[in-house]
Amino acid sequence: MAALAGEYHSVVARAAADRADALGLPFLRSSAVLDALTEQPTERVARLPPPQxxxxxxxxxxxxxxxxxxxxxxxxxxxxxxxxxxxxxxxxxxxxxxxxxxxxxxxxxxxxxxxxxxxxxxxxxxxxxxxxxxxxxxxxxxxxxxxxxxxxxxxxxxxxxxxxxxxxxxxxxxxxxxxYLPARLSPLGARVETERRETLGEAPSFVAFEGYDTVAVLADVLRSHGVDRARTAASWPRVAVEGTRGQIRFSRTPGIGVWQWASAPVQVVDRDPAEPDRFRILHAG
CATH class of the missing domain: 3.40.50.2300 (Response regulator)
Incomplete structure (x- = not known):
């Protein structure tokens, strides 16, 4: 195995991340938001969503x-x-x-x-x-x-x-x-939304965009650096990938022990009472 991606839930993902780190396996997190994703700071784990x-x-x-x-x-x-x-x-x-x-x-x-x-x-x-x-x-x-x-x-x-x-x-x-969506998707995001809507028969959730971005980042890293685990882990700070929600780069954030996409978008939204299938943006940060 060259790398691990995704997770089921933040608590499950934290356990998986500690195990992956111990094995020297690079892990790209698509959805887990717990601040303390690993027991100790690590160079091997990177995360797309903002911390909790x-x-x-x-x-x-x-x-x-x-x-x-x-x-x-x-x-x-x-x-x-x-x-x-x-x-x-x-x-x-x-x-x-x-x-x-x-x-x-x-x-x-x-x-x-x-x-x-x-x-x-x-x-x-x-x-x-x-x-x-x-x-x-x-x-x-x-x-x-x-x-x-x-x-x-x-x-x-x-x-x-x-x-x-x-x-x-x-x-x-x-x-x-x-x-975790921006006010406007990137051109790639707009294309992915159209494709997924046709496939699903409904608008994709923000988790679908997280999943797509995870695959895009990992594919770019493996194409550029091969399947060596150490080279993959060392490449996180050099990632520059155009994702569905903007350009993805990883950096170190104070108090966070993994590589973090610091500019991941955050919105507060709800389902419109007048049209429950439509989402309203109430706040952004």
Whole structure:
């Protein structure tokens, strides 16, 4: 094996990255956002998406700009969810906002509604799995007339997937989430979007563009430097590839132990309540 690419989930990918690093195997990460992707800094791992700390700060700025100061987080126990909650709290608290966390191992969707009323929360953030318990929580909150003004958010991107809209119907709209697309795709990105739309019968998600960019970068590296693992790992700082979302280059970012595409785009978007199949850009950072 010359290199490894992609992953299933940030937590799984972190375990895979440590193993790949120990084996001297170059690893290009397409979607994992955990800041601490490896136990120790490494030259062998590179990443396309922005680190979780950057994305969650952008989301926190969106919340503040929308006037939210009383925020409740419904979270499942996980390194991934805990890290996201910590970033939100650290960014929001100094700016006068409160963040209350509900352990979803102890709360039913109905109990979440009662807590939102008691806390006078204006925003509920879902740091939970999809479809459950995310779908049940959304349904309960949407049907509770006491919470008509509460915004539901899902920073990790659950509303992006088609199954979200299928499961929730009209309730799927108006739930802001993070996605990693620019305001305008590159010419390559526009072509890829057209091709994928024809193949899939619907617009591709931002994850599809991450996947395409991963293949484009890795193919360029292997063409230029061959299949030697050491040469591949040494080439990350010299990458200059035109991707679907802009030119991709890797650099070192303070606090991040892998090679990072520092200019990866970040947006906060939601499904338009008037047309749930259409996404609205609410904020960018």
């Amino acid at each position: 700390s950057r994305g969650r700060r952008v989301y926190a700025d969106f919340l503040l700009s929308a006037g939210h100061r009383r925020i409740t987080v419904a979270a499942q126990p996980s390194v991934y969810w805990a890290a996201g909650t910590r970033v939100l709290r650290d960014h929001l608290a100094p700016r006068g906002a409160t963040v209350v966390e509900l352990d979803m191992g102890a709360f039913t969707p109905t109990a979440v509604c009662d807590e939102l009323v008691d806390q006078r929360a204006t925003a509920l953030l879902l740091l939970v799995g999809h479809p459950e318990p995310a779908v049940s929580i959304v349904r309960s909150v949407r049907r509770d007339q006491r919470l008509a003004e509460v915004m539901i958010g899902a920073p990790a991107g659950q509303p992006e997937v088609t199954e979200w809209a299928t499961s929730l119907g009209d309730d799927s709209a108006g739930v802001p989430f993070l996605r």
